[in-house]
Amino acid sequence: MVIKHDPEAQALQALRNEIRKHDQAYYVQDAPLISDAQYDALMHELQKLEAAHPEWITPDSPTQRVGGAPLSSFASIRHAVPMLSLGNAFEEADITAFDKRVTDGLRDAGLLGLADMVEYNCELKLDGLAIGIRYENGVLAHAATRGDGQTGEDVTSNIRTIASVPLRLQGENLPSVFEIRGEVLMNRQDFIKLNQQQDARGEKVFVNPRNAAAGSLRQLDPRITAKRPLRFFAYGWGEISGFTSPLPLTHADMLAWFSQLGFPLAQERRVVKGVHGMLEFYRHVSRVRASLPYEIDGVVYKVNHLAAQQALGFVSRAPRFAVAHKFPAKEVSTKLLGIEVQVGRTGAITPVARLQPVFVGGVTVTNATLHNEDEIRRKDVRIGDTVIVRRAGDVIPEVVRPLPELRPADAREFVMVTACPVCGSAIERLPDEAVSRCSGGLFCAAQRKQSILHAASRKALDIEGLGEKIVDQLVDQGWVHSLADLYRLSVEKIMGLERMGRKSAENLVNAIEKSKQVELSRLIYALGIRHVGETTARDLASYFGSMTALMQASEEELLKVTEVGPVVSGSIRRFFAEQHNQDVIADLLQVGVQPKQLEKSQNDTLAGNTFVLTGTLPTWSREEAGKLIMEAGGKVSGSVSKKTSYVVAGDDAGSKLEKARQLGVNVIDEDQLRRMLGLS
Structure with missing residues (x-):
């Protein structure tokens, strides 16, 4: 002291x-x-x-700021205010449409003064890693990555090593809680110097500054992060509380306040009016982009007045008051050496172009997507062609088109495989679909990890603690080939996994054992049958009552289930027709998985009514509310239609609420649902 x-x-x-x-x-x-x-x-x-x-x-x-001892793993931090992403725009017409949506929204909200030639704050779209940094009583408390928007990784120790991040806020009368949001990145020259150092030491070199920044920030050893030339730029905020002074009224003034608190800001920013102002800023940044010290992949437009931002609100995972105007994707030409197919996590068969290595958008590209068989035919892409390759959105390489004038005489057309290259199962393609798929399901090794993750998810078997990193190890070690193998794992075996102690192993084994007592609908959903979501799984469980009856059902019997049509019934029959899927289910029953039918109460007051749940309810989760509705004889659907009886809307309800209003569907809240259930 x-x-x-x-x-x-x-x-x-x-x-x-x-x-x-x-x-x-x-x-x-x-x-x-x-x-x-x-x-x-x-x-x-x-x-x-x-x-x-x-x-x-x-x-x-x-x-x-010097990094401390290495961490064994990153902990998780739940964001007090969700870290949302932005919608993207690529054409000038997209910006005109965005401005119209904003103007119409402000007029609908009664903000006529702000709707006339809307004022926008224009900023750079920095190409780094999004971070939220929380200060308590002016002192840095913790920092987290965006993650899934709700929960991120705790990178506090690493953020503390970045010199441009203040450990204590400047000024007096600070908020008791203040979360700044911004981007961690690396300047181009710093990136070049780092790669030279890495190469001289015989260590991994990074493909671009963003990759280097992300890799540096996500080091388990903060001492490594401390040696990397990372920078931070602020552009937004999360939770702000315990502040006696009034907050600024505009986004631009908020940024000015951030600067006073000690945060660096990207200098290329301005306040403009209307579409003309936004597009002029975009053109200006396009001209100076190459001279900037860091990488950007576009610009961001945000409605400047905070009252207008609040009135416009959010839709799904993005704000209505902001949009990212992306730069055109970079394109180059190269030789198409061959076309192979990859089996995705859901069984989708994707043709992949094997390319003569070419440098595009800061990355050396050797592979690019060809999307599907129809796209290859439509573009007339052939093996041996010289093709134009684009990094779509500066991220995913794709083959745009061939150059027929350079086509060699021995160029060959692509022929789609008929059997899965991983498991040998038949490749199927439904009449109205563009994508071919492996029918291997639970049996296919390419789909195995995703199948297990899906089965372990909260809405399926709900195996707490069985995350992606553990599943990767279990499959890669050859210990888990199917769902049933999970139930054969011992504490001692799991302790052999990376960063897994006895207590964690015991907790995981207990969670797996607990999942044996599972509702039939959850087990059906866990199987990952194509087109069978939660609602359909509940309908199937309710109608057939057992897994055996469902497996033996004909398409005619399946069509008797509510809202099961020809496409869904066909998918179910094809799944159960595969012997290896039958074997997996038999194995699950053999190891003690005991599916049980959802117990129904005597209360059938909601019978004949279909409900859709949207937004965040005050006290119930949507799963809890849905279960109560079904116990009372009601049906829960995932989409709004004219057949929907009620939409139960909570906070931040999005497109489902809007559609309900358009269709004239009754909209109720949790309290009204409670009264319908006789619980209040």
């Missing part, structure tokens, strides 16, 4: 403040006030003082 009147303590605090001032000048304002040698001398003096008085070291001291 620092003693206020101790001369050495006062000198230490003054030294910290001096170093923070120089950090701000160097990393945020890009205007250093002293030489590197002078800065090093100040830091050395601070380290000496803290070494003499370790009890005076605080988490926000400049010396605490």
